[in-house]
Amino acid sequence: MEFERHGYDVVVVGAGGAGLRAAIAAHEAGARTAVVCKSLLGKAHTVMAEGGIAAAMGNAYPEDDWRVHFRDTMRGGKMLNHWRMAQLHAQEAPDRVRELEDWGALFDRTPDGLISQRDFGGHRYARLAHVGDRTGLELIRTLQQRTVALGVDVYMECTVTRLLTDDEGVTGAFGYWRESGRFVAWEAPSVVLATGGIGKAYKVTSNSWEYTGDGHSLALAAGAGLVNMEFVQFHPTGMVWPPSVRGILVTESVRGDGGVLRNSAGNRFMFDYIPDFFRKETAETEDEADRWYDDKRNNRRPPELLPRDEVARAINSEVKAGRGSPHGGVFLDIASRRPAEYVRRRLPSMYHQFKELADVDITAEPMEVGPTCHYVMGGVEVDPDTAAASVPGLFAAGEVAGGMHGSNRLGGNSLSDLLVFGRRAGAAAAEHASKRAGAVALREEALVEAARAALAPFEREGGENPYTVQSELQQTMHDLVGIIRTAPEMERALERIAALRERVAALSVEGHRQYNPGWHLALDLPHLLAVSECIARAALAREESRGGHTRDDFPATDPAWGRVNLVCTRTPDGGVTVARQPLPEMPPELAEVFEEQP
């Protein structure tokens, strides 16, 4: 069979923050580098990030340093994070932010002319470098312009459907052009997965259509392990009304900049949900909480700025108790707390978003918000220093990688994660490629088989439409493996996933190969099913509640589970198996950080 073919040292799959940063690093290390992305360049989901990039630069608070950031990150993840990833992340994030300025980024400034830093949940000091509430756009545009300036090859609107491997590891990747439906193969000794997350497995999500777990599933199929898949972050504040925008993100900056959550009785209910784990560092009264914005030394953080898992559960409980807003959320109020001009300047995108999509003026009335599937903490198990997966030549960075955020990610730690580990992955991939140069070749049978599998939905007549199957999967995950979980529900979810797998194998698509979204979805669905199964199996196995995993039947956090990671791998028959693995042990000099008072 004839295919379009290319040869590179490093192929990066995904063009969000992690993918572009990896491509820049690989290119700078001398590797022939390509980026392959499902959308147009600059449209990746990173563009949706709003609040900022967490980095202990100390611009707002000189007492901030990497140790404090490291501590906040580990505590936010309920200590399940891979300590080495959290350490590298905290240490390197400031340099990664500064280098964005060398590439043209324009962050908001302090009066001294330095990069301004804002407050966010779970961060002890104001730490998020930001541009209004459109920081992700600034990040992606900066990296995009840098990538273009360096002359890195970009394959836009091109979807990878297979990783190609031999006994020695990665040999390349196979995919199709969305525009024409024609196939393309890349021969490369190193592949960096930077494909983002899995949000489209859920009905209510802040994620775009691209978030179908491709990278997770490709890595699983290639033999890599997925760690911490039971931990899915439900962002506490998504839009709830009108229905068509349900799930769209409302940035945590609203709370960082003074917004508070209220129930239908007008109470700031978060004071009723302060867990013992964070009690010492959280304000006890509204007065103390309100003073904190201006005086952080003598006051403690408002409970609205607890880590996201805590706030999301609290909102869920309030709504369930009948104290919700008219459309099944709670109220997020900044209008009564800050002047209209301040809100418009600090939160221009939110102002615009509510005005355009919900007819709500957030400077005059409260927003209605509720939890939305936002981020998967779990992902490809990688070596912290090189982002290398267990399959030689396979690397993963950003949301598709696991371990960095433990059981719950702090806001602002995602953009910094993309930069720190994107760079490390790109550099390590280039180094690996230099050792394997000329030693990889694509097997014809593998290409033919990949092409056959991709075309199968066209061969079948009269099957179901892929949109129906996707909706049912989303409803299943939403109902049965959502924010609050029980064993019987997850067992039912696994049965439904198995049934959906059979339906995916039988569905058919109309039309032809040229820019056909029905076909594209049909090819994404097996990935979505694979990650859904991993989430459900790991969540069923972990019999405790921690971070982004809450069990109604095991509501307590169990210290014994605090020493265990769950790793999903593929079984020979195509199923998923879950294995327990001890948590990597933190060296004593880092453990000391947690003995200091908050």
Next chain:
Amino acid sequence: MTEPGEPSIRAVDEGSGENRGGYDATFRVWRGDASGGELQTFTVPVNEGEVVLDVIHRLQATQAGDLAVRWNCKAGKCGSCSAEVNGRPRLMCLTRMNTFAEDETVTVTPLRTFPVIRDLVTDVSYNYEKAAQIPAFTPRPRDPDGNHRMQQVDVDRPQEFRKCIECWLCQDTCHVIRDHEENKAAFAGPRFLIRLAELDMHPLDVVDRRDAAQQEFGLGYCNITKCCSEVCPEGIHLTDNGIIPLKERVVDRRYDPLTWLGSKIRRRPRD
């Protein structure tokens, strides 16, 4: 668990003609490819609060599974779902259905300035080619402590241009290229004129792109009719804040070297 207060939905959201104040709308959607096509008429349910993109998605899920459309964020942040709605360049995700009368036919067509690939998807590679031609950002050195220092007042204006989500609506509406394929080689379009303006106003950048703006990117073709500013979903004042000041500085550069020198001296970093 289904969140409390949430109505249960059918597997595929087929819309609803009965509740939530819904109604059946008439949509005409252009379908075809580079070889030609036509408007197809659909009757499709619409619910309260929906936008044009919701209705297009409902068509995909229930009536036209292969209807080609670009979209990503569905929140006006990524600039993917650009199309012409009743002839106006719009983001479909920000075009609310309640801006149309219930009996009004809504016509959705692809961006006219770019070649059609299929249905509502056009070949926008012109924009990526122009982007690659712009001389790259080149910063002055960092301060000795490793930081760059800039005042907020100096970054406000270039930040306005960096709000651009690259939806290409300004490029689509610009009459220099809208029906003039022949001008595309010499004219980069409003999006890239404000990119040049942004770099020119960037406190850290040290490259002078003003000759290039005029000679390579066609600044002179723009006769400031402000159509681009009118369609910008980000509310960027492309003409008033970007293109006109850039034209003024190009004039300075070409006719008044002293003004140019002065501007460079003023722009030096302070210690």
